[in-house]
Amino acid sequence: MRFGSINVAEEKSGIEAAIGDAVDTAEAASNSSVLDVVARSGFAVMAVLHIVIGAIAVALVLGAPGQAEPTGAIEQLAANPWGPAVMWAACIACAGLALWQLSEATLRGRHLPRREQLGKLISSGFLAIAYGSVGLSFAGFGLGQRGDSGESTRDFSTALVQSPFGVPALVGLGLTIMGIGVYFIVKGFGKKFKEELQHFEGTRRGKLISVLGVTGHVSKGLALILTGLLFVIAAATNNPDSSTGLDGSLKALRGHPFGPYLLLAIGAGFIAYGVFALVRARFGRM
Known part of the structure; x- marks a missing residue:
């Protein structure tokens, strides 16, 4: 019986060692220069999306049509002779960025202290899902499909409200989005x-990057708080049609006395965040 126990222990140890070796191999692959380049390209794609969304938001103040959200920005990028090629290249870049974030959450996150592992899993895991969904949007446009995120958000909110625990879940979703917005504001200030x-302190470039970073993060945070607030209002009033995502939250500002000025400021802030993100794509730590 004792020899049997030893054999079982040795077999278990061998399996754990094999799993450890496989994980180490996967981590080494995630640190490859190829994935680094693709992930940086993904950051650049997200930067361009923020710049386009900011430009659309500014144009809304002037009465121009448009959707100030990722789908609307992707539609603008698709409306050129090289549209399909751009869509698939952006899809690959976003998929690479999602994969890199997933490796941050799992492979590299396992080396962190236990208390930090959960936070890394949540933050990088959320970003992996977000970047992956943007990549799917690019793929949809590459296949000739068009979507309206505002309509999709309304449909999602309607289905959620009609479920047994829909209202509390919608409130929770709204508060979570608002919490992320607060995080961006705190991160910015x-x-x-x-x-x-990388180190830019003490240079003119560093001061400019700092201004762009503060302005961009705070503006994005405000936009997320407005978006989350619409989800909470939709749940409180049992009116899912009022939850229209980022585009709807920004367009709702136009009906308030100082709304256009705030919309203009948020649009300019998104552009600033996009420029900052371009710097992040080139000089960021990976």
Whole structure:
């Protein structure tokens, strides 16, 4: 019986060693220069999307049509002779960025202290899903499909409200989005984004990047708070039609006395965030 126990223990140890070797191999692959380049390209794609969304938001103040959200920005990028090629290239870049974030959440996150592992799993895991969904949107446009995120958000909210625990879930979703918005604002004012960049302190370039980072993060945070607030209002009033995502939250500002000025500021802030993200794509720590 004792020899049997030893054999079982040795077999278990061998399996654990094999799994460990496989995980180490996967981590080494995730640190490859190829994935680094593709992930940086994904950051650049997200940067361009923010710039286009900001430009659309500014144009809304002037009465121009458009959707100030990712789908609307992708539609603008698709409306050129090289549209299909751009869509598939952006899809690959976003998929690479999602894969890199997933490796951050799992493979590299396992080396962190236990208390930090859960936070890394949640933050990088959420980003992996977000970037992956943007990549799917690019793929949809590459296949000739068009979508309206505002309509999709309304349909999602309607289905959620009609479920047994829909209203609390919708409130929770709205509060989560608002919490992410607060995180961006704190990150912006606290200049914590500097941890993601290579050293630029003490230079004119560093001061400009700092201004762009603060302005961009705070503006994006405000936009997310408005978006989350619409989900909470939709749940409180039992009116899912009022939850229209980022585009709807920004367009709702136009009906308020100082709304156009705030919309203009948020649009300019998104452009600033996009420029900052371009710097992050080139000089960010990976």
